[in-house]
Amino acid sequence: MHGNWRWPASLPCRTVATVPPSIITARDLRKQFGDFVAVDGIDFEVEPGESFGFLGPNGAGKTSTMRMVGCVSPITSGQLRIFDLDAASDGAAIRARMGVVPQADQLDAELTVVENLVIYGRYFDIPRAECRRRAAELLEFVQLTERADERVDPLSGGMKRRLTIARSLMSEPDLLLLDEPTTGLDPQARHILWDRLYRLKQRGVTLVLTTHYMDEAEQLCDRLVVMDQGCIVAEGSPRGLIDQYATREVLELRFVTGDVGDHDAAPAVDIAGIGDRSETLPDRTLIYAHDGEAALAEVHRRGLDPVGSLVRRSSLEDVFLRLTGRTLVD
Amino acid sequence: MSTPTTLRVWESQAMVYRKIWRSHLLLAFGQPLLYLLAMGLGVGALIDDNTASVESLGGISYFEFLAPALLATTAMISAGQASLWEVLDGFLWSNRYRAMAATPLSPTQIATGLGLWHATRTAIGVTGVAVALALFADTRTWGVVAAVPVAVLCGLAFALPLSAWSATRYGGTSFPAIIRFGLLPMFLLGGAFFPIDQLPDWLEPVAQVTPLWHAIELCRGLVIESVDPGNVGVHLGVIAAYVLAGWLACRVTFTRRLMP
Numbered sequence A: 001m002h003g004n005w006r007w008p009a010s011l012p013c014r015t016v017a018t019v020p021p022s023i024i025t026a027r028d029l030r031k032q033f034g035d036f037v038a039v040d041g042i043d044f045e046v047e048p049g050e051s052f053g054f055l056g057p058n059g060a061g062k063t064s065t066m067r068m069v070g071c072v073s074p075i076t077s078g079q080l081r082i083f084d085l086d087a088a089s090d091g092a093a094i095r096a097r098m099g100v101v102p103q104a105d106q107l108d109a110e111l112t113v114v115e116n117l118v119i120y121g122r123y124f125d126i127p128r129a130e131c132r133r134r135a136a137e138l139l140e141f142v143q144l145t146e147r148a149d150e151r152v153d154p155l156s157g158g159m160k161r162r163l164t165i166a167r168s169l170m171s172e173p174d175l176l177l178l179d180e181p182t183t184g185l186d187p188q189a190r191h192i193l194w195d196r197l198y199r200l201k202q203r204g205v206t207l208v209l210t211t212h213y214m215d216e217a218e219q220l221c222d223r224l225v226v227m228d229q230g231c232i233v234a235e236g237s238p239r240g241l242i243d244q245y246a247t248r249e250v251l252e253l254r255f256v257t258g259d260v261g262d263h264d265a266a267p268a269v270d271i272a273g274i275g276d277r278s279e280t281l282p283d284r285t286l287i288y289a290h291d292g293e294a295a296l297a298e299v300h301r302r303g304l305d306p307v308g309s310l311v312r313r314s315s316l317e318d319v320f321l322r323l324t325g326r327t328l329v330d
Numbered sequence B: 001m002s003t004p005t006t007l008r009v010w011e012s013q014a015m016v017y018r019k020i021w022r023s024h025l026l027l028a029f030g031q032p033l034l035y036l037l038a039m040g041l042g043v044g045a046l047i048d049d050n051t052a053s054v055e056s057l058g059g060i061s062y063f064e065f066l067a068p069a070l071l072a073t074t075a076m077i078s079a080g081q082a083s084l085w086e087v088l089d090g091f092l093w094s095n096r097y098r099a100m101a102a103t104p105l106s107p108t109q110i111a112t113g114l115g116l117w118h119a120t121r122t123a124i125g126v127t128g129v130a131v132a133l134a135l136f137a138d139t140r141t142w143g144v145v146a147a148v149p150v151a152v153l154c155g156l157a158f159a160l161p162l163s164a165w166s167a168t169r170y171g172g173t174s175f176p177a178i179i180r181f182g183l184l185p186m187f188l189l190g191g192a193f194f195p196i197d198q199l200p201d202w203l204e205p206v207a208q209v210t211p212l213w214h215a216i217e218l219c220r221g222l223v224i225e226s227v228d229p230g231n232v233g234v235h236l237g238v239i240a241a242y243v244l245a246g247w248l249a250c251r252v253t254f255t256r257r258l259m260p
């Protein structure tokens, strides 16, 4: 935080009160399962009120990281402080102040919607009457009031997800961890969820989430890290990352098989020099350019005839492709 | 170890139980009653006419021999049922214990709270049996009341080790074998229906190290009011050893499963 400057040993050591502590500080954080390294020495910080994301493909180590932050998985090595407490020794105190939305819903199918909330509040030792009050309020917030006394089973995926979010808020946490909050949901359900999360953020709840969806990261995160194979490969705001690792626009070209776009037929010969750079994927070729229309005009001028073309703004998907050479969701 | 928060785990299980208590109690009350009528009175009528048989039962009627044992066997069966699929469910399907682990509750508290719940659930079932015993004059003694906590302890002697085992599982494939080759033989051969000295010589010491046999002996002694005080300590000690070992095992397996 202060470069290489160290507090001189001769001076009395006092806490510096001017810098508010981060909500989460991870230093060289590692997680190993046997010989397998799931998280390979990552550093990150999350500030109060911030909405922070882990973006990465399946297997990148996002859940492993979230579970360590959630104090339900001991760290293998490194340092992890949450609320200025040590994750290794103060797990219960940390968990008491944190809400968790796990990757897979963990709702009790034998209980009703409202019972699921009340009993969860009880785990935090909140009095029963208060649990019921909060449950009613939260059901309102996640728009499930009419379902309060129904069993959980028949709820749709989106409703279960919203209920899980409501449950995680029973303890009125300062920090909310969300592991792939909208994976598997239809577009409408995702937008309802994003809207609720956005409101939480406005209320000052610190959000930490993982996702492998670009649009989600762009919608929800102030700042994010891109994870791949247990490492952080980039960090920044969604816009900043796009500016740094991609161009303003992207031209997507589709060619018929056997033509330029074919994997084996080196397309670089023909499109070389158009835009800043290009990527050839199995089904399409991407040309990164400040002005996509100009790039398309150049493609046509060279006599190339793609069967399809599309100019779009670049996204985090392009950032990921640039950083790892792979697409994020296959 | 057990702070009051541990009771929240108990509360959660109780909330689920509230939905099924009728069927559980009906089973706990009805099944022993059936055994009492069919075996105790029916089979007993054949046995009690035979002097040699009565002698081998220690001079009591077959009904008096069998009925108290049902307190212990019911505890075992009921606790066994609650410790296999139901516990696995908390780790695998409903993920109830995983949800708890994300709260201030620790895996040890979760295991302990579950143990307290097992004790409660067993107590409810065993009380059903006690009521059934009280219906018959031969077994309507104050000893029945004293035998209830013994049976509960017996339930825990099965519930905790089996819960520890279930916490290591990723499917229930081993459970039918546990019931068929573990619980059922104990139920049939463990001293409830006939004295274990009738067993083949090699099997008798096996029966003697099961918590069920010790619980049966103690329950029987208490109900027919002929306890040998010298044996009480041994009986309770063996049962308690299983309970303690089971709880320690639960602490380990719950922690491993919930905090990998």
Ligand SMILES: Nc1ncnc2c1ncn2[C@@H]1O[C@H](COP(=O)(O)OP(=O)(O)O)[C@@H](O)[C@H]1O
Pocket (backbone or CB within 6 Å): A033, A036, A037, A038, A056, A057, A058, A059, A060, A061, A062, A063, A064, A065, B260
């Ligand atoms: N309990 C575990 N035991 C062994 N390997 C695990 C365990 N949990 C996760 N892994 C492995 O660690 C890697 C990262 O997994 P995970 O953190 O779930 O990634 P993500 O959430 O980004 O998809 C995966 O290869 C996964 O198989």
Ligand SMILES: [Mg+2]
Pocket (backbone or CB within 6 Å): A062, A063, A064, A103, A179, A180
């Ligand atoms: Mg994951």
